[in-house]
Amino acid sequence: MPAVRAVTDDDFEETVRGTGRPVLVDFWAPWCGPCRAMGPILDALAQAHEGMIDIVKVNLDESPRAAERHGVSSIPALLLFSGGEVVTRLVGAKPRTMIESALADHL
Template sequence: MGNIQAVTDAEFPTTVLGSDKPVLVDFWAEWCGPCRQVSPILEEIAAEHGDKITIVKMNVDENPQTPASYRVTSIPTLNVYQNGEVVQSIIGAKPKSLLLKELDAFVG
């Protein structure tokens, strides 16, 4: 997790909802194979577009409150928060080209 910080239920309101730029939250778990596929792609996007969008990870097993409050039922779920609201939700592992296409409004 080079460029991506982990965020907890306690830190979520400040780190994510209080951010002045869009924040992509990767809801994941250790046992989730597709989550491990997406992780290096998110590292690359964070390295290339970190000036436009912040990317953080939240382990759903260690932090159950936030995923429950946003009805995250399958992982990986990538939610983009802007001004305290979910503005985009991407569910499932996707290749980098598709992720960048879906995130174009934030990284383009």
């Protein structure tokens, strides 16, 4: 089963620019209840779209620079990167169907 993997400020740029696939980045924090609620949804999406998209998580407490560079001021925040550029931004806890709709044009 594909896993949602953690990335840090140190490997963020390489992660979002280093693949030919879209990358969905979950900006979160362990103290954020809605962020934790998104975990199972993102795990299911990673499994359902294996090989088509990479899904990664950035813990804001440990890696704040990536969030600052991309204007993340509220969490959870999902940013979809394609070709290294942000193409979709979802802020707040969202249902799986809404996330899948946002991904549809980029898979």
